[in-house]
Amino acid sequence: MSDLMVTMRTTRFVAAVAVVAAGSVLAGCSGGGSAGETGQPAPQNVLAGFDPCKVDPQALGATAPGEPVDDGSGEQGCEFEAGDAIVAVYKGENDSLQFWEGQRDRFGVFEPNQVGARKGIKQVSKGAVGQGICNQVIEVGSGSVSVQVNNSGNEPNDDATCAKAMEIAQAVEPTLPK
Template identity: 55%
Template sequence: MGRTRIATTAILAGAVVALAGCSGPDGKETPSKSAEPTSSGLASFDPCTALAPEKLQAQGLNAPGDPVDQGIGESGCEFDGSEFLLSVLKGENSSLSYWEGRRANMGVFEPNQVGSRPGIKMISAGSVGQGICSQVIEAGNGSVSVQVTYSANKKQSDDATCAKALEIAQVVEPKLPK
């Protein structure tokens, strides 16, 4: 339970920092470049069923997961385990260019490949060294994020944490709509 709150706080803190750049120099909200969001094809993708129960159990995670809504256009599922918390979130309107626009808020931001799709390995500036890493996967005009958050007493290096996020993202990737 404590890890869920910590992970949600870390995600929301990163989102607040990322969204802080949404106003212009005069403090007024800047208009969106795209008035009509385009469909990403993620509407039918369910993060809670993206990983089979046996895959989750093999990672030491509990199934089923708990649905979550980040309140920032991302919804998904959290799976708690003895060593880490796994969050699988879909952002129907959060393309890779959306994440590129938040690069300045990241301590680690490395474009990469997840299976056959472009992706981004990310650690928010405040989470470097804390056992938290996200692997974003392109899915149409949106994205899916796989975030691994290690327990304080099981914390891994950033490289190991990101390797675990990528490993799990590679299992999710084939299930994403094109």
């Protein structure tokens, strides 16, 4: 084998290694990491001081203050009587929209949407489809606030219940921490 052919093979090998190494470096710089790794600041926990029971009852269609409630998930919540419906407001300090995306298979209805200036998700649990119970999630910093309407005693209709949940969420959204 001539010295020229050995040099050409070595040069091609070195060039191939350089291309692979450059690709690895560039892949490491792409936006595939967490918020802190991409150079963008991670959303803040702005919900620490938010109390769901301090939401204006009139914004929910209620006439009296709400009662604290624990749904068993660790989210702090408050229930209000609003005519024939029960409206609950929950805060999930660590329940970002990405968290809810990971829970998507638990819902019969799961539709990303917009609530005022914020991202949201309309949800009806698989076991609650057709029973007049709907959640409207609102993104708040690194967490979320959920408005749940339980209209099950009033000829349940998911579309009407979800429309009511959105109406209430739109009234609550401007009062949420930024």
